Amino acid sequence: MGYDQKLIRSSSRVKCRKLHLAFVTTCCCxxxxxxxxxxxxxxxxxxxxxxxxxxxxxxxxxxxxxxxxxxxxxxxxxxxxxxxxxxxxxxxxxxxxxxxxxxxxxxxxxxxxxxxxxxxxxxxxxxxxxxxxxxxxxxxxxxxxxxxxxxxxxxxxxxxxxxxxxxxxxxxxxxxxxxxxxxxxxxxxxxxxxxxxxxxxxxxxxxxxxxxxxxxxxxxxxxxxxxxxxxxxxxxxxxHKEMSIDPSRTQNGLSMLDFGRFVRRSFALRRESATKLGADRDKKPRLLIIARRATRVLENVDQVARAARGLGFEVVVAEAGRKTNLTAFARLVNSCDGMMGVHGAGLANFVFLPMNTTLIQVVPLGQLDELARVDFGTPAEDMEMKYLQYGISEEESTLIERYPRDHTVFKDPTAITKQGWTARRSVYLLNQNVKIDVVRFRDVLIQALEFLRQE
Incomplete structure (x- = not known):
């Protein structure tokens, strides 16, 4: 297989360090x-x-x-x-x-x-x-x-x-x-x-x-x-850590910002920074909604898209599958000023976004808030993006169609968690879809717009 294509590289070259390793003074067992x-x-x-x-x-x-x-x-x-x-x-x-x-x-x-x-x-x-x-x-x-x-x-x-x-x-x-x-x-x-x-x-x-x-x-x-x-x-x-880099553990303070620049350069992505709206209310920032089709589906994605358009966003709904041309999808992501989706692998595409964009993560029921933040929230902030996390209510979960309101799934998620990752994954990740309350969610979309208006 030949994968020897050459790409334009950063002007700052990191030289291969020479190893100077000390002798071992303590005998190993x-x-x-x-x-x-x-x-x-x-x-x-x-x-x-x-x-x-x-x-x-x-x-x-x-x-x-x-x-x-x-x-x-x-x-x-x-x-x-x-x-x-x-x-x-x-x-x-x-x-x-x-x-x-x-x-x-x-x-x-x-x-x-x-x-x-x-x-x-x-x-x-x-x-x-x-x-x-x-x-x-x-x-x-x-x-x-x-x-x-x-x-x-x-x-x-x-x-x-x-x-x-x-x-x-x-x-x-x-x-x-x-x-x-x-x-x-x-x-x-x-x-x-x-x-x-x-x-x-x-x-x-x-x-x-x-x-x-x-x-x-x-x-x-x-x-x-x-x-x-x-x-x-x-x-x-x-x-180092999920979806990110700890600069204190790298040579020359290499960071997630450097990874973002490297990814944009590798895929020849044009936009380094998001659109700044300032006081101009006529500009339409672009919002990408990641539409999951298998698990944790956003069932009322059309309503959410209409609400976003009503606030001034240009909305794109898309999802990348295994056979999707990643270069083309990376360009689509990079053309956007914000991205939102339900917690899941599709949010990893935030690495193609320009800096100063906003990532909105919708978190299902199941005490997944900290996990969601670690997987995508902190990494997005490490790339100098704004991050908004929206935890759904019971009424926004399709679990209400499967379980009575007094069920342990709602009243004591910790009990499910204690059964192990398999049980937690089955209930909250594989068998839960989302129907966002667009009235409640409106404040999140407004906040995303405000981030883009900040100088």
Whole structure:
């Protein structure tokens, strides 16, 4: 597959940092654990090679980091962070050899070490990780003990998986694309992506973002049957928070604002900032209503659209599906001055909005207010957008058609929540639609207009 299109890049170039890693002074307790996988063109031969050269796994040290002693000045120890709540990331430098087809990464080291990891930033979610291929990372001490390089180069590499909940726009961004931006931006395009569990349609959909981060062809890790050698490899993606970036954890204060600019540049979106109405009452700002068709449907979307038009908005109703041309949809979103919708993955398209726009999130019943704010509210504010959250009443929920008013679903949502995420999701996310009270909602639309009139 060729995904080597070049895009215009920011004039500020972030240089690849050199790793200066300290020696490990505390010995690790060794445990006997490793998954044996195969090598060379024949996976059977690789299994035999690793079996004969298997080493005990290095146990994580205090703080969740592991490392090996340096053999000489050329050897840098691997650094792995197992302590992060969401992601495991290992950084290797030196002589690193990757055989993708067998999910095997080998690195030169004087100290034996071996561990396994799933390079996807949702380590607290077994369901997501069940769709992620496990990687075996193992050291070798002598060149003769390692598989020969079929392809070598000076470009660093990042190994990650697009498994998990691939295809859900929210998870595409929060689990893969934003963490990939955080992890790869330092290389300014001079980095190669080795991607596991990919689907061609997914790569094509997000090609503008992927080619904006790497000038090189993407390697399909699961189908790559050659040994590739790299001087610097990062296994896994760095995760900060849902749909956003923590500037204090990045080089040069990289932020969600930078991600927004990068996305607009990648998709060649023209508008950087929303329309400023000022005192001009004749200008019509554009409002996009995300119309869900499956779950959490806004059943009276036409009434809401009429109410918005009556206040002076130009209204567009749309939704992007899996087969939607994302570039065209991104341009539609970018042409708008505000976006609204019921809590759900479609709101992830706020990343295409200009700055200073307004995101309105309609939150169904089920004590979802905090979750909604974390998923979309805070990220939108991190991109310097205005954010309005509208919690519906019982009368605006279709649950009143399914349950009596004195039911636990209304009177004690906490009891449903205590039954676990599956029960909560079934009741409040999969089987609840919304009918907005347009009179009550009018104040929210007026506030959105006022934001656009502010200088």
């Amino acid at each position: 060794l445990v006997s654990v490793t998954l044996l996988v195969g090598y060379s063109v024949s996976s059977t031969k690789l299994s035999s090679w690793l079996w004969n050269h298997a080493v005990p796994a290095a146990a994580p040290m205090a703080g969740g980091r592991i490392g090996s002693q340096n053999l000489d000045k050329r050897e840098l120890k691997p650094v792995c962070d197992f302590a992060d709540a969401r992601s495991v990331v290992c950084e290797l430098e030196g002589d690193i050899r990757i055989h993708g087809n067998s999910s095997s990464i080998l690195f030169a080291s004087s100290s034996p070490a071996s561990w396994q990891m799933k390079p996807h930033p949702r380590k607290d979610d077994p369901n997501a990780l069940s769709r992620v291929t496990q990687i075996s990372v193992t050291s070798f001490t002598a060149d003769g003990d390692a598989p020969r390089c079929a392809v070598s180069g000076s470009t660093p590499a990042i190994v990650f998986s697009t498994g998990g909940y691939m295809g859900n726009p929210f998870h595409d961004f929060t689990d893969v694309l934003i963490p990939l931006f955080i992890t790869s931006f330092q290389f300014d395009g001079e980095v190669r992506f080795l991607v596991g569990d990919i689907a061609p349609w997914w790569i094509q959909k997000y090609e503008p973002i992927l080619t904006g981060l790497s000038r090189h062809d993407i390697i399909d890790l699961n189908r790559d049957d050659v040994v590739r050698c790299f001087p610097h490899v990062i296994v896994g993606l760095r995760f």
